[in-house]
Amino acid sequence: MVSAMEIYTLLPKTPCKECGYASCMAFAVALLNREKKLEDCPPLLEPKYAEKYKKLKELLAPLEKASETGLIIHPEKCFGCGNCVVACPVNVAAEPTRCAVGLGPQGEKVILVVEDGVVKAQNIKECRRFGPNKVLCNACMVTCPSKAIEFV
Amino acid sequence: MLVVTCPGCSLLCEDIELVLKTGAISQAKNLCRKGYGHFQSMFTERTEPTIDGQKVSMDEAIVSAAEILKGAKRPLLYGWSNSTLEAQKVGIELARKLNATIDDTSSFCQGILMERVLKGRVPTCALDDVRNFADTSVFWGADPSNSHPRILSRFAYYPRGEKRQKSYEEERTCIAVDVRRSATAKLCPNYYFRVPPGGDAEFIGALMAVLEGKIPKFGDKKRMIELGTVLRKTEYGVIFPGLGLIYSLQEKMGLLEALVARLNEIATFKVVPMVGHYNMRGFNQLLLDETGFINRVAFSDGKATHGPENSVIEASKSCDAALVIGSDPLSALPFKTAQRLAKVPLIAIDPRRSLTTDAAKVVIPSAMYGLEAGGSAIRMDGVKIEFEAMMESDLMSDEQILARIKEAI
Secondary structure (H helix, E strand, O other), X not given: OOOHHHHHHHOOOOOOOOOOOOOHHHHHHXXXXXXXXXXXXXXXXXXXXXXXXXXXXXXXXXXXXXXXXXXXXXXXXXXXXXXXXXXXXXXXXXXXXXXXXXXXXXXXXXXEEEEOOEEEEOOHHHOOOOOOOOOOOOHHHHOOOOOOEEEO | OEEEOOOOOOOOOOOEEEEEEOOEEEEEEOOOHHHHHHHHHHHOOEOOOEEOOXXXXXXXXXXHHHHHHHHOOOEEEEXXXXXXXXXXXXXHHHHHHHOOEEEEHHHHOOHHHHHHHHOOOOOOOOHHHHHHHOOEEEEEOOOHHHHXXXXXXXXHOOOOOOXXXXXXXXXXXXXXXXXXXXXXXXXOHHHEEEOOOOOHHXXXXXXXXXXXXXXXXXXXXXXXXXXXXXXXXXXXXXEEEOHHHHHHHHHHHHHHHHHHHHHHHHOEEEEOOOOOOXXXXXXXXHHHHHHOOOOOEEEEOOEEEEOHHXXXXXXXXXXXXXXXXXXXXXXXXXXXXXXXXXXXXEEEEOOXXXXXXXXXXXXXXXXXXXXXXXXXXXXXXXXXXXXXXXOOOOOOOHHHHHHHHHHHO
């Protein structure tokens, strides 16, 4: 996954503050959090930065696939093992008699569910990473044997 | 929506939800990728009854199969691990009637260890006990993330159990001993122990030394002592030996037995073999009850003899006809054995096309277990699981086909 530092190195680094942030590093973090767009940096649109702009576009392209919580699922890598389904604290709270003891979920309240052999995310609003007061939970990511789950 | 049991691997998951439409699965919930592949295969490359590649009726194929078996002096009946207990039972009766050699995939798979487990020489437990009580799971020479995808999430590491409410976060430890950093080893990076290929016997020796309080002479000393400390602190440990350990130890399986006995002096330690096919343990159990041996059995006048000469590798040299059921020995076994099997009149009972059905003289299609036919099977931990037919099918199950062949003989 792309880091804020990688984005920063490609930015113009003219602390013009036209984007509304105090520094280019702060703008890079905002880009990563998808709060700002590349077009919000006026110097970057100048012809002399055209190459860097193109590179940044490529670098940030995978972020567009991420959900509101920054969750990216690569279904082609998933084994369907269900480790994330059983580890997710929201799933466990929603179905204490099934997800908590290793069975697959039945209801609709859960976030992660294995469907057609691969994991799928739903009810993203229930995730602990959702909203401004988010908790940086990563239970689904660390329990994945194939790195099919990533967070931005 | 149908709730089905998945016979994709020996975990026999019972919480699968399927929605079927004609000719395809429209939705499958809780099914791992391996199981999904298994169910999907129902709709592709199904077999048809054939004799010498010519399409015939089911009755003709069965009569022809019965004739081949009847005319043979030393027929070999092989496969069985992908059939239900009912079919296996008929199969053993058929072998007795034919004075045939009967063997299953455990012959070159988990057989050596399974014999010790079934005869009670190695302590074992149910997977539900693993979930409820186990705090240490050791995957040795096995990569369950690939072979049994749901074992970690259903039993061994992630679920909460009766005495393990805090699960993997605080109360459970997962240890991987393997020749390479497998997908499972990546989940327990602190407790991954690398063994060189074939080095498991030395690894066990070093571990025994650590448990005795000596300095190990093999591997990274610090890491070995670390492993010893984890095992000492364990309250209820379970070792899951995979094929890597079995192939590496072979005749030295007594070492594992000694290690488990030594560990049991410290705390409760159990062994659950990582069986591949969904009902291999069932066949071993049935044959043990009937004859006293788990595999490699030859019948003559109702008497059973056991020995390496009756294994599929050796029996393929002397047999003059073979019946293969629910297995693909031509692609799985060594080339020489496959070549010998392909030369004898071969009868294949299989729901799907494989190299074996391609080379077989007589092919008899059977119903797919789990969906088109029901029955019972024994899970890798010895628990009997029953499942029912979920959809109507014109195809006969393995059990019915074998009964018909037996009748015709």
